[in-house]
Amino acid sequence: MSGALKDAAIRVERPAKTLRELALDKVREAIVNGYFRPGVRLVERDLCAQLGVSRTVVREVLRHLESEGLVANLPNKGPIVAQLDIDEARQIYEIRGALEGMAARLCAERGSPEIVTALEESLTAIRNSYHDNDMAGVLANTSSFYQTLFNMVDRHVAWGVVNLLTVRINHLRSMTIKTERRSIEGPLQMSKIIDAIRRGDGEGAQRAAMDHVAAACAIAEAVLSTQKPAE
Amino acid sequence: MSGALKDAAIRVERPAKTLRELALDKVREAIVNGYFRPGVRLVERDLCAQLGVSRTVVREVLRHLESEGLVANLPNKGPIVAQLDIDEARQIYEIRGALEGMAARLCAERGSPEIVTALEESLTAIRNSYHDNDMAGVLANTSSFYQTLFNMVDRHVAWGVVNLLTVRINHLRSMTIKTERRSIEGPLQMSKIIDAIRRGDGEGAQRAAMDHVAAACAIAEAVLSTQKPAE
DNA sequence: TTACAGTATTTGGTAGGCCATAATACGATT
DNA sequence: AATCGTATTATGGCCTACCAAATACTGTAA
Numbered sequence: 001m002s003g004a005l006k007d008a009a010i011r012v013e014r015p016a017k018t019l020r021e022l023a024l025d026k027v028r029e030a031i032v033n034g035y036f037r038p039g040v041r042l043v044e045r046d047l048c049a050q051l052g053v054s055r056t057v058v059r060e061v062l063r064h065l066e067s068e069g070l071v072a073n074l075p076n077k078g079p080i081v082a083q084l085d086i087d088e089a090r091q092i093y094e095i096r097g098a099l100e101g102m103a104a105r106l107c108a109e110r111g112s113p114e115i116v117t118a119l120e121e122s123l124t125a126i127r128n129s130y131h132d133n134d135m136a137g138v139l140a141n142t143s144s145f146y147q148t149l150f151n152m153v154d155r156h157v158a159w160g161v162v163n164l165l166t167v168r169i170n171h172l173r174s175m176t177i178k179t180e181r182r183s184i185e186g187p188l189q190m191s192k193i194i195d196a197i198r199r200g201d202g203e204g205a206q207r208a209a210m211d212h213v214a215a216a217c218a219i220a221e222a223v224l225s226t227q228k229p230a231e
Numbered sequence: 232m233s234g235a236l237k238d239a240a241i242r243v244e245r246p247a248k249t250l251r252e253l254a255l256d257k258v259r260e261a262i263v264n265g266y267f268r269p270g271v272r273l274v275e276r277d278l279c280a281q282l283g284v285s286r287t288v289v290r291e292v293l294r295h296l297e298s299e300g301l302v303a304n305l306p307n308k309g310p311i312v313a314q315l316d317i318d319e320a321r322q323i324y325e326i327r328g329a330l331e332g333m334a335a336r337l338c339a340e341r342g343s344p345e346i347v348t349a350l351e352e353s354l355t356a357i358r359n360s361y362h363d364n365d366m367a368g369v370l371a372n373t374s375s376f377y378q379t380l381f382n383m384v385d386r387h388v389a390w391g392v393v394n395l396l397t398v399r400i401n402h403l404r405s406m407t408i409k410t411e412r413r414s415i416e417g418p419l420q421m422s423k424i425i426d427a428i429r430r431g432d433g434e435g436a437q438r439a440a441m442d443h444v445a446a447a448c449a450i451a452e453a454v455l456s457t458q459k460p461a462e
Numbered sequence: 463t464t465a466c467a468g469t470a471t472t473t474g475g476t477a478g479g480c481c482a483t484a485a486t487a488c489g490a491t492t
Numbered sequence: 493a494a495t496c497g498t499a500t501t502a503t504g505g506c507c508t509a510c511c512a513a514a515t516a517c518t519g520t521a522a
Binding site for chain 3: 043044045059076077078079
């Protein structure tokens with residue numbers, strides 16, 4: 001009896017992170033925050049040395065990142081950090097628009113006040129981060145805004161897809177949020193999403209969400225087009 | 232001169248598929264067509280023997296399938312073939328609806344007659360496969376119908392996402408198309424998509440595409456709910 | 463200066479081994 | 493008989509070392 005009773009409650013949490021997962025996170029981090037620039041070669045043995053792990057682990061990590069779209073594999077030449085071309089970025093924004101729009105509509109149609117509360121919390125966190133000039137915080141809190149949007153209606157698969165795609169445009173995101181326009185427009189558009197959800201206006205919530213990513217995409221394009229010639 | 236002249240033209244087409252990719256395809260195939268049932272353990276060393284490759288390759292393949300969602304990894308127990316629960320299937324259908332609806336709308340808005348022609352070709356191929364009772368053909372041609380939908384408007388990223396999700400519900404798909412209802416309804420709904428595209432009716436095309444996957448989802452749920460008790 | 467041969471680099475792939483953990487079986491003890 | 497502890501086995505995680513083939517580099521000879 002003593003063993004069977006609510007043992008789930010006292011279950012010991014153990015880290016259980018394998019070396020592989022740790023290495024995966026490290027390398028993914030290194031790519032998304034620009035430590036490894038796009039196009040750079042990822043030489044297996046160099047990574048082994050830098051990460052302090054064996055080739056086995058490195059290879060599995062590279063395969064994983066490959067299927068995430070963060071690294072590309074040139075045949076007989078090896079893996080490089082994937083280049084992001086503007087068309088692909090546009091497509092990713094478009095997909096995010098479709099899925100986030102869907103999630104927003106579902107939130108509105110559910111009409112539960114907890115959703116509004118949770119989203120408002122995220123939004124104030126974003127505003128605070130903007131106020132503190134904490135750009136990493138803006139990024140993280142924006143993610144969590146959308147995560148609640150999906151989680152509140154139990155759409156974890158869609159959230160997974162969005163998340164997967166988002167890492168590929170991460171450096172674009174970090175550039176768009178730095179724009180002055182974005183720091184005002186962004187939170188405003190997000191509050192419009194919340195308003196529509198509060199009213200139970202599914203159509204409006206969807207449109208507002210799509211507008212929001214469309215605006216992000218437009219800024220990203222502008223930033224990208226001014227940068228390309230310089231490179 | 233003899234070596235440099237138009238060597239591109241006579242370039243020997245070599246398979247270039249790495250062993251890893253071959254193994255990946257084999258195992259994925261084995262999972263989607265049910266040779267490895269859901270929940271079954273995938274013991275690395277056994278797979279090595281069955282595939283005739285080394286553990287390195289097998290492990291990389293397993294990682295890849297894991298990130299595709301076809302394999303789940305129980306901590307301290309190893310990989311198993313992922314179980315598909317009904318809620319997840321529903322979510323996948325929903326996402327397909329959103330993305331295929333988007334693609335259909337874009338096709339309609341582009342208004343080029345080649346799209347209509349290509350889609351009609353796919354549709355007649357589907358009808359023929361149904362007529363011949365060739366279910367594998369139905370599946371393949373249905374895929375290619377949607378592939379053209381995405382390709383015609385250059386949305387290869389979205390197509391990749393749909394494709395990725397679709398393998399996870401593949402056995403559901405093969406069950407839904409066997410339904411009598413589906414063999415009539417399916418092509419009919421697809422022709423509605425084409426009609427809307429021909430009219431340039433984006434809204435209608437989107438709705439028709441979403442209806443189509445919604446119907447597929449409904450049948451899948453029906454099939455799944457009659458099966459679960461038996462298991 | 464060019465062509466070519468040799469060399470280094472690097473991936474793809476293999477073989478085998480070590481260790482930790484989980485489950486199972488088995489034996490001993492109360 | 494029930495329980496407890498211990499060996500055994502199966503397996504994943506991880507490592508080292510090795511080889512073959514393709515590519516990139518480099519120095520030398522014509």
